[in-house]
Amino acid sequence: MTERTLTPVAIPGTQTISPDKVYPGAVHEGHAPVLLPNGFDAQADDLISRYPVSKRSASLPLLHLWQETFGYISPEGIEWIAAKLSLQPINILELVTFYPWFRQHPVGKVHIRVCRTLSCALGGAYELRDHVAKKCNTGQPDHHGLALSEDGKYSVEFVECLAACGTAPVMMINDDFYENITHQGADDLLAKYPV
Amino acid sequence: MPVAENRLIFKNIDRDGFTNDIDCYLKNDGYKMLKKALGMKSPDIVSEVKTSGLRGRGGAGFSCGAKWSFIDPTKNTKPVYLICNADESEPGTFKDKQIIYKDPHQLLEGMAISCYANNAHLAYIYIRCEFTEGTKILERAIAEAKAKNFLGKNICGSGYDLEIYVHRGAGAYICGEETGLIESLEGKRPYPRIKPPYFPAVLGLYMSPTIVNNVETLCAVKHIVDMGGANYAKLGKPNNTGTRMLCVSGDVNKPGYFEFEVGKITIGELINDVCGGIKGGRKLKALIPGGSSAKVMKAGDRYKIKQKQADGSVQEIEMGLLDLPIDFDTLAAAGSMAGSGGVIVMDDSRDMVQCLANIATFYAHESCGQCTPCREGSLWMKKITTRLAEGNGHPNDIPLLKNVADNIAGRTICAFGEACAWPVQSFIAKFPEEFVAHSTSTAPKKEEPAAAAH
Numbered sequence: 001m002t003e004r005t006l007t008p009v010a011i012p013g014t015q016t017i018s019p020d021k022v023y024p025g026a027v028h029e030g031h032a033p034v035l036l037p038n039g040f041d042a043q044a045d046d047l048i049s050r051y052p053v054s055k056r057s058a059s060l061p062l063l064h065l066w067q068e069t070f071g072y073i074s075p076e077g078i079e080w081i082a083a084k085l086s087l088q089p090i091n092i093l094e095l096v097t098f099y100p101w102f103r104q105h106p107v108g109k110v111h112i113r114v115c116r117t118l119s120c121a122l123g124g125a126y127e128l129r130d131h132v133a134k135k136c137n138t139g140q141p142d143h144h145g146l147a148l149s150e151d152g153k154y155s156v157e158f159v160e161c162l163a164a165c166g167t168a169p170v171m172m173i174n175d176d177f178y179e180n181i182t183h184q185g186a187d188d189l190l191a192k193y194p195v
Numbered sequence: 196m197p198v199a200e201n202r203l204i205f206k207n208i209d210r211d212g213f214t215n216d217i218d219c220y221l222k223n224d225g226y227k228m229l230k231k232a233l234g235m236k237s238p239d240i241v242s243e244v245k246t247s248g249l250r251g252r253g254g255a256g257f258s259c260g261a262k263w264s265f266i267d268p269t270k271n272t273k274p275v276y277l278i279c280n281a282d283e284s285e286p287g288t289f290k291d292k293q294i295i296y297k298d299p300h301q302l303l304e305g306m307a308i309s310c311y312a313n314n315a316h317l318a319y320i321y322i323r324c325e326f327t328e329g330t331k332i333l334e335r336a337i338a339e340a341k342a343k344n345f346l347g348k349n350i351c352g353s354g355y356d357l358e359i360y361v362h363r364g365a366g367a368y369i370c371g372e373e374t375g376l377i378e379s380l381e382g383k384r385p386y387p388r389i390k391p392p393y394f395p396a397v398l399g400l401y402m403s404p405t406i407v408n409n410v411e412t413l414c415a416v417k418h419i420v421d422m423g424g425a426n427y428a429k430l431g432k433p434n435n436t437g438t439r440m441l442c443v444s445g446d447v448n449k450p451g452y453f454e455f456e457v458g459k460i461t462i463g464e465l466i467n468d469v470c471g472g473i474k475g476g477r478k479l480k481a482l483i484p485g486g487s488s489a490k491v492m493k494a495g496d497r498y499k500i501k502q503k504q505a506d507g508s509v510q511e512i513e514m515g516l517l518d519l520p521i522d523f524d525t526l527a528a529a530g531s532m533a534g535s536g537g538v539i540v541m542d543d544s545r546d547m548v549q550c551l552a553n554i555a556t557f558y559a560h561e562s563c564g565q566c567t568p569c570r571e572g573s574l575w576m577k578k579i580t581t582r583l584a585e586g587n588g589h590p591n592d593i594p595l596l597k598n599v600a601d602n603i604a605g606r607t608i609c610a611f612g613e614a615c616a617w618p619v620q621s622f623i624a625k626f627p628e629e630f631v632a633h634s635t636s637t638a639p640k641k642e643e644p645a646a647a648a649h
Contacts, residue, residue: 050360052317053401056382057362064324064363085382098384099365100560101324113325117286118487118553119444119539160368160557161286161487162325165444165537166451175327 034076037069044084055085059095063102072103100159108148108155110193112136113172117161123168125158131183132156132171135190153195198460198468201430203438204414205454208297215332217339220300226345228420232308233353235420240312244416246424248436253280253371253409254486254535255610256523259416265396266313266404273403277310277318278380281410282364282371284323285486286557287537290440290452291410295322295329299336303359305413307346308420310357313406317358321376324363333361368561372609373407374399375563386565387609411440431457433503435522441465445482445540446474458525462492463517466540477542481625482516484526485534487554488614490621491547492516498529531621547626548633551618552580558615566607573615575599580619588634596630597623 044062051057059081066077073096082089096102114120114129136154138147146157164170167179171186178189207213207223217225232240245260266275279302283291294302302320310318322330337359340346348356367385369375374393375385377400392398399405415437419427428436435457442452448471466472466479473479479494496516501509519525526533541550559577564570579596582588589595596619604616623630 050362054381057380059382060363060365060379063365091382094384095365095382098563099367101364101366116553117557118483118550119287121553122445122539122541122545122550159325159366160560161284163283163289163292163323165287165289165539166442168444168450172325177325177328 034070034074034080040065040069048085056087056091059085059087059092060099063092063095063099067102071106074104103144103146106152107146108136108138108153109195110136110154110190111174112154112156112190113159113162114156115160115162115164115168115170116158117165119165120161120168120170125169128169128171128181128183128186129156129158132186132190135187198455198464200454201438201456201459202454203418204294204301204411205440205452207301208293213297215297215299215336217300217336217343220298221343225300226304226340226343228417229304229307229311229345230351232311232420233351233355237312237314240308240420243424244312244419247415247419247427248424248434249412249415249419249427250435250523251409252411252415252439252536254285254488256533259408259412262396262408263309263313263406265394266406274317275313275315276400276403276405277306277313277315278373278376278400278405278407279306279318279320279410279413280371280373280376280407281320281322281326281329282376283410284368284371285488285535285537286554287442287444287483287486287539288535289442289444290536292326292329293440293452294410294414295326296332299332300340301414301417302333302410303336303340303346305415305417306359307350307357309406309408309413309416310359311355312416315406316356317360319360319362319380319400321362321364321370321380323370324365330361330363337361367563368557369563369609369611372611375609376407377405384563386563387611389608431459432520432522435524439536441521441536441538443470443538443540445538446477446542446545447540448472448474455521458520458522460521461517462519462521462538463515465521465538466517470540473540473542475542477544479517479540480543480545481541481547481550483531483537483539483618484521485532486537487539487557488532488617489526489534490531490617491625492529492531493625496625500525500528546584547622547629548580549584551622552577552584554618555580555615558611558618562611562615566612568603568606569612569615572599572603576615576619583630583633586633590634592634593623593627593630 047061048055048058062081067073078089078092082092112132116125133147133156136149138149138156141147146155148155162170164179169181170179171181241263249259250256251259281291306318346357362380364370370379370385372387373395374388379385395405395407430437438454439457440452440454444450481491481493483489483491497513499511499513501511504510519529523533555577559573562569562573576599579592583592600616600619603612
């Protein structure tokens, strides 16, 4: 019988971020061990306490916490969350690969999500995406549709309906939501996000 | 003269001086209805909701009172849970967002009343994670309500306990399907469950009886307690009672969200009077009346609608598209649906094949992949509509597309199958000439067409 280990598989392009440089999209050379920032464990426990019946329910909240802290879900993150919830890593990995919000690779320091769906498309979402991508100098989208600039500062992607169809086109910059975006408006907004 | 709005749920939303904190809410009679409800017997609230005729505002239009009465708190040995479905992701719909961002305490009050009525002590608000600000607003509102004892232990001295938590989704449309939502809340992939046996009222969250209601539905409960079920039922039309939010987007001069009594406004009044007509002086070509899953309706079409008369007799009346009142039954009779209340308007400059390709791309992205017809079919429909839109269609594409769509609807575990097949079937049926033109390659070929990208 073959012995199975739970050693994380190294995925090309993923690096671990050390806690003193925790910002979205940070790319750190080498594979330093994951040190959790102060209070991370307590925050995780608080999230788990919201699900008195089954702590497995906390897997999405913990994935959100990990991604907000480290910028993306690394193999170490999957292992840590699985151990925390007494699950197998596959139970967490299958969520990361299913839900579009979670990612296994860093994105740009400024991450732009442009809504693609019908009302926004009627309002010029494709032109807006092209304009923003050009402005941020991003390359070709990868197979997930994410286009990253060469310096890693910007990333642009299309997302599906963001529930603000009456003020199309709309987009998100990092966690902030913006509506009725003209091309000039997009330029002005981007200027507010230093890289 | 435009039809007047009747703002019940939207009463305070966008009103000058109204803010989303608890102090302002209390100044505007906030949580009074919760106190009133706590003085009533739970089954009485359920029967008021039944009397009100309230139908779910999430899309299916199922009777809220019937949904609640599947749960009999006196016979349950398992705890009852309530989940607020705030995963608003149906393209064209943006009403729940307004409530969450601008009047979160109204939602909490409606939830608390509904939980009390159904004897639930633990409730979750499943919110889509793109509402990052909305999550913070709700978390703050819950903390405020707990501090004032409107949530938590022994609410207002009544002996009733309730905890509400916010649970964030992660960008998946299928989580709006109630059993998919439950799976997601259990920490799994949101694969919808098969019904029977997994009706949420019987085997819901953690295999316990669970009620899943839309944000707007739960807010309406507050007003039913306020007015009484019988008075609420006087709003709107029989079997289509109350008020509901309509969201208009697309090619109109003044898009936005409005609250009208159900069935008291026609499509024409909504587009021309309320929304200022079609943008740029163009003409209406088509509209989708209830979110992108609803079947498309074509300008100039005429419908035969059976209407109940005052004397009880049923009469068939022929109506144009613009004369149709917006209510559940009329739109269903006209071959579409009121759905989630998201009206998407397209003017005569729009290419229907491109519009369909856009919708098909959405569904291909959002299919959860559990059932083969939907997983494979949605991708095929995206591929075919996209190549048609690009001008690379084959002569055989239209029957092929129709064949794929016809083999999805009715063959899947959840209603997503219908949701992705209906737009395709209806666009082909209503605009065959445009599809023919594209499939015979008379349309100009484009290098990178709008609808083809990711």
